[in-house]
Structures are given as C-alpha cells and as structure tokens.
Amino acid sequence: MSEFWHLFSFHFMQRALIVGGLISLCAALLGVSLVLKRYSMIGDGLSHVGFGALAIASALHVAPLAVAVPVVVLTAVLLLRLSQNGKIKGDAMIAIISSSALAIGVICVSVTTGMNTEVSSYMFGSVLSLSRADAILSGILSAAVLLLFVLFYPRLFAVTFDETFSKATGTRTELYNTLLAVLTAITVVLGMRMMGALLISSLIIFPALSAMRLCRSFKRVVICAACVSLACFVIGVIASYFLETPTGASVVAANLLCFCACCLIGKK
Numbered sequence: 001m002s003e004f005w006h007l008f009s010f011h012f013m014q015r016a017l018i019v020g021g022l023i024s025l026c027a028a029l030l031g032v033s034l035v036l037k038r039y040s041m042i043g044d045g046l047s048h049v050g051f052g053a054l055a056i057a058s059a060l061h062v063a064p065l066a067v068a069v070p071v072v073v074l075t076a077v078l079l080l081r082l083s084q085n086g087k088i089k090g091d092a093m094i095a096i097i098s099s100s101a102l103a104i105g106v107i108c109v110s111v112t113t114g115m116n117t118e119v120s121s122y123m124f125g126s127v128l129s130l131s132r133a134d135a136i137l138s139g140i141l142s143a144a145v146l147l148l149f150v151l152f153y154p155r156l157f158a159v160t161f162d163e164t165f166s167k168a169t170g171t172r173t174e175l176y177n178t179l180l181a182v183l184t185a186i187t188v189v190l191g192m193r194m195m196g197a198l199l200i201s202s203l204i205i206f207p208a209l210s211a212m213r214l215c216r217s218f219k220r221v222v223i224c225a226a227c228v229s230l231a232c233f234v235i236g237v238i239a240s241y242f243l244e245t246p247t248g249a250s251v252v253a254a255n256l257l258c259f260c261a262c263c264l265i266g267k268k
Helices: 002-006 011-036 042-060 066-083 091-111 117-124 132-151 153-161 163-170 173-195 201-214 220-241 249-265
Strands: none
Touching: 002 249, 011 042, 011 132, 011 153, 011 173, 011 201, 042 066, 042 091, 042 117, 042 201, 066 091, 066 132, 066 173, 117 201, 132 153, 132 173, 153 173, 153 220, 163 173, 163 201, 173 201, 173 249, 201 220, 201 249, 220 249
C-alpha cells in the first residue's frame, strides 16, 4: 500500500492522471454521439492524420501540438464535407485519408529523424512524453471541449438521434456536425501523447459501447460512459506502472475487460 500511495507523488503520474482523465471524459462524451451516428471509425482515421502531422512537426523541430491540432481539425471538417457531398462516402473516405496520412508520416520519419523515442511515443503512447507545457495546453483544450459539449448538448442530442427531423425544424445540422468533428479532432490529438495513434480510438468506442449494454436513455448512456472511461483510464495507468506494461495498451485492456463485464451484466 505504501508503494501504491507513493505512485501519486511522481509529477509525471499526476500530470497523466489529470490530463488523461479529462481527455478520457471528452472521448467518452463524444464517443456516444459518434457511435450512434456510425462515425466511430473517424477517431481512428484522425489519429493516423495526427501521427503524420506530429511526425512532420518532429522532423521540422517545431511544437508538435501547434502543428497537429489545426491539421487534424481541418482534416475532420474536410472529411465530414467529403463524406456528405462527395462521390466517395463514409468508411472509404476515412480509409483513404488515414492510410495516406500514415504513409506520409512514416516516409517523413524514415528520411529525417528515424524511428526515435519521440516518434515511437506518438505511435504507441507514453506517460513520460507529456511535458508540463503539453499538460497545461491539453488541460485547457480538454476543458474547452467539455464546456462546448455541455453548452450544445441539446443540439448534439437532436442531431445524433434524428438529423432529418432536426434539419426540418430549423436546426443547423451541418454546423453541429462540424462542431462534433472539430471536438473529436482536438480530443484525438490530445490523447495521442499518452494512448498513441494506434490506440486512441479505443477511448471513443469502448466506453460508449459498454454504457449502451447497461443503459437505455441517451443521458444515462453519456453519464455511464464518462464514468466507465474515467475508471478504466485510472485503472489502466496504475496497472501499467505496477506491471511495467505500455500505458495505452493497459488502458485498452481495462476497457476491454469492462466491456465484457457490461455485456454479461446486460444479458442478465
């Protein structure tokens, strides 16, 4: 027990739990709408774009988040526009953009810095990669995402469940779909430092699916998903410290176990 409490005395662990908790809440809240709208794979696509942007920023020796956030936000808006109005729809467009961005990132890394520790942390995640400046910026942006979600919750709820009816009643559905895409893009970029580009989408998908096994109303699903996401993140981070396993993989494993448990409880 003494070693357990000593864990929280480390500054990197304090930053990881605070910032990671905020990001987990953002991902869970947005994930409910994304899963219901069948946009759950957009997180995976944007994470690959984020890796490409971070790799280029690392090669140019500029601030990674300052490059990745605007690039991924613009990609999210573009992806939404093209999937709605273009000839290539949905998952096909996500696959094209994500694979292209990942390839560009890998090529950029291979011809410049090589697969160093920093690039590896972008791919697989690392608690130690989160600096104090990154933690402050991530905390501010995460709080902004949570605030915007709460403020526009009724509109996002309406657009999620019946977009056609919402549009007929005068709701600017394109605006709120764009807002959802932008908030998702910011959350994905912020979560990549700890979870990695390959695993960040799990924070969006797993808590929402787990909550849907237990609850039926949208509000209860949102609250349950937030609690599940936060609990699984804390358990995963603590487990990764004691078991000496990667943080991102440990958090995903905790979410997987929770999802299996929720499925069993839901059947009962």
